[in-house]
Every structure is written in C-alpha cells, then in structure tokens.
Amino acid sequence: MLSLSSLLQSHFRVHGGSLRASDDFSGNGHLIELRSSSSSSLYEYITLKELMLDSNFRGGGIAIINSIRTTVDNCYISHFTTAGISIQDGHETYIRNSFIGQHINIGGDDREKDFSGIGINITGNDNAVTDVVIFSASIGVMVQGQANMLTGIHCYNKATDLGGTGIYIRAPACFKKTHY
Secondary structure, three states: OEEOOOOOOEEEEEEEEEEEOOOOOOOOOEEEEEEOOOOOOOOEEEEEEEEEEEOOOOOEEEEEEOOEEEEEEOOEEEOOOOEEEEEEEEEEEEEEEEEEEOOOOOOOOOOHHHOOOEEEEEEEEOOEEEEEEEEEOOEEEEEOOOOOEEEEEEEOOOOHHHOOEEEEEOOOOOOOEOOO
C-alpha cells in the first residue's frame, strides 16, 4: 500500500508504474490511500496518472478521503473486491480516461454472476467522472452526494438481470446527464 505521509500535503504527482497487492494485503485497504487524519482537508492538488493497479482481489484500488482538487488520469484498476476508486468527503476530485474492472474481460464472462464491488464510489460533492470505462463490477458508479458530474461513462459491468447496476444515484443529487 502506498500511504502518503502528512508531510506531503499538496502539489505532487504519482506518475507511471504498477502496484500489485500481496497475498497478505488487508482486504479493507486500498493500494493508494490519500487519507487525512484531521477533520480539515489535508491533501490538495494531487495527480495520480498512468498507473496500473492490481488489487489481487484484496481490497480496493484508490481511496481519496477528505482531499481536494485531486486528479486520477489514465489509470487501469483491476481485481478489487471493495471499490476500484472510493471518494469520501473532500471536494473536486476528477477521474478521467481510465479503465476499471474487477475481472479482466471484454463482456460475456462466465463469472459475471459473481461480480461484486463498485467501480467508482462517490460519497461527496462536486466531483467529476469523464470518459471512463467500467468493465466489471456489481455497480459501475455509485453517487451519494450532490453536484457530481458524470460524462461519457461506458458501463458493461454486471448485467441488470444478474443484479448489476450501471450508474446508481443513491441520494438526491444535482446530476447533469449528457451521455449514456
């Protein structure tokens, strides 16, 4: 797990490379965690770019907690059990040009009935997800907050007749629909 020190508070980038969870990695953790220990936002203006994250069916990919102005760009996140990307609180996280899936496939997977987890889980306000493919998960994108924008999301996660949901708006939200 890459847990970033409170000394690195703003304006840094993690760029290029791969991370894979070990067999004894915590099932509750994420490979990359931006987690503030204080009630005020700790991390600001962070970029995670061109990363390949393999959670090895142990926990999640990226957790962005109580952070502001964070960008996830051109990342490939696979083999998670909880969430590919989890956004909690904070403000203005942007996810774009990324591929997220629990099981690597191109559709019609025999394991589809067993897909679980959430591709992107947003519990917060004023975030944006643009040009993202969710290729396997029980729920593609779950939104639990206001003023989040979703554009150009392609979900071919778990089929509806098997219990899957592409985009799940769980709380009243300002939602601008531009594409399906």
